[in-house]
Amino acid sequence: MIPIIDSKRQYAQVGSEVEKEVLEVLRSGSYILGKHNKAFEQEISEFLGVKNAVTLNSGTDALHLALRALDIGEGDEVITVAFTFVATTEAIGIVGAKPVFVDIDPDTFNMDVKQIESKITPKTKAILPVHLYGQPCDMDVIMDIAKRHNLFVIEDACQAIGAEYKGKKVGTFGDIGCFSFYPTKNLGTMGDGGLAVTNSEYLKNRMVALRNHGGAVRYYHDEIGVNSRLDEVQAAILRVKLNYINEWNKKRREHAAFYNELFKDVKDVETPKELDNTYCVYHQYTVKVPNRDEVHKLLQENGVGAMIYYPVPLHLQKVHAHLGFKEGLLPHTEENTKLVLSLPMFAEITEEEQKTVAKTLIECIEKAKNKVSA
Numbered sequence: 001m002i003p004i005i006d007s008k009r010q011y012a013q014v015g016s017e018v019e020k021e022v023l024e025v026l027r028s029g030s031y032i033l034g035k036h037n038k039a040f041e042q043e044i045s046e047f048l049g050v051k052n053a054v055t056l057n058s059g060t061d062a063l064h065l066a067l068r069a070l071d072i073g074e075g076d077e078v079i080t081v082a083f084t085f086v087a088t089t090e091a092i093g094i095v096g097a098k099p100v101f102v103d104i105d106p107d108t109f110n111m112d113v114k115q116i117e118s119k120i121t122p123k124t125k126a127i128l129p130v131h132l133y134g135q136p137c138d139m140d141v142i143m144d145i146a147k148r149h150n151l152f153v154i155e156d157a158c159q160a161i162g163a164e165y166k167g168k169k170v171g172t173f174g175d176i177g178c179f180s181f182y183p184t185k186n187l188g189t190m191g192d193g194g195l196a197v198t199n200s201e202y203l204k205n206r207m208v209a210l211r212n213h214g215g216a217v218r219y220y221h222d223e224i225g226v227n228s229r230l231d232e233v234q235a236a237i238l239r240v241k242l243n244y245i246n247e248w249n250k251k252r253r254e255h256a257a258f259y260n261e262l263f264k265d266v267k268d269v270e271t272p273k274e275l276d277n278t279y280c281v282y283h284q285y286t287v288k289v290p291n292r293d294e295v296h297k298l299l300q301e302n303g304v305g306a307m308i309y310y311p312v313p314l315h316l317q318k319v320h321a322h323l324g325f326k327e328g329l330l331p332h333t334e335e336n337t338k339l340v341l342s343l344p345m346f347a348e349i350t351e352e353e354q355k356t357v358a359k360t361l362i363e364c365i366e367k368a369k370n371k372v373s374a
């Protein structure tokens with residue numbers, strides 16, 4: 001079986017360093033928001049090129065607290081996409097605001113920036129682009145629209161740590177950038193973890209307070225916050241792994257290029273495209289194939305762990321049913337939901353495995369065709 005991701009192989013590389021650091025934390029008696037959190041906030045700010053970083057419990061909390069820090073809530077609208085993980089719109093729902101969807105550009109799977117302005121109303125407070133699969137959104141256009149209409153920008157960069165748009169890291173363009181350290185992310189920890197980054201001192205302070213029960217001074221509380229502190233074990237692990245993220249992202253890009261090469265002459269496999277002047281970090285390597293569901297099933301049966309991200313677009317999920325979105329609202333989103341298939345992608349995958357994935361995929365596409373026409 002070739003898995004879509006194999007975290008054990010990464011552990012083989014970093015395990016001994018991680019174990020040493022974790023053991024030290026366990027013996028230190030300091031377990032929450034201690035020296036490793038402080039150091040990691042500093043180190044990741046430098047890595048991203050942003051003034052402030054706030055460690056949190058998850059990427060979902062980063063999105064939630066970003067919205068809270070910008071005072072977005074009841075009666076407000078946030079423009080985003082439905083072709084993403086549920087956490088993006090869940091966070092909007094948690095604060096009581098309403099997601100307003102634009103369709104995706106089928107070439108990049110990201111927000112179709114040409115549609116944003118038509119969705120702006122007097123209630124619109126922010127644009128929330130998602131750098132899906134590690135592919136940067138068209139940030140020049142998004143920032144220009146935000147500036148002209150006086151809107152905030154919150155970037156969901158949970159799948160895109162280290163990705164760049166015109167030489168600048170994604171997550172650092174908008175007012176706040178959100179990251180996840182869920183174990184399978186490009187920079188993953190060994191539990192849950194998240195991060196919000198901002199160049200604003202004010203927004204940093206708001207999020208620092210919000211993550212710890214809404215108060216900057218212990219036992220003095222200014223507003224309703226949450227408990228979203230990152231523990232020292234996770235911060236220590238992240239500090240070790242941050243040293244490898246450039247190498248891992250580079251390898252993912254090499255693997256993506258090799259897949260592209262393997263599928264070069266295969267008509268039925270549409271390979272991912274990159275915008276000019278971007279550095280994609282291939283959280284997923286996602287192709288489009290005919291008879292996708294059948295192909296997916298056959299791949300599983302033949303030892304290739306492909307996945308569908310995501311099978312149901314968010315505007316058609318039960319969680320948002322009360323907002324009354326109908327099928328047909330987002331044609332490209334709906335169509336691509338039925339075509340996409342993410343193939344095994346992680347820094348440690350071998351060329352041999354990639355060749356097997358490609359060969360098996362091509363065979364499964366043929367088999368699926370015969371099955372469907374039979």
Ligand SMILES: *Cc1c(COP(=O)(O)O)cnc(C)c1O
Pocket residue numbers: 057058059060061084085087088130156158159179180181182192193194
């Ligand atoms: C993973 C992810 C999140 C949420 O991150 P968690 O740390 O799992 O809460 C949000 N948005 C996107 C696009 C993600 O991939």
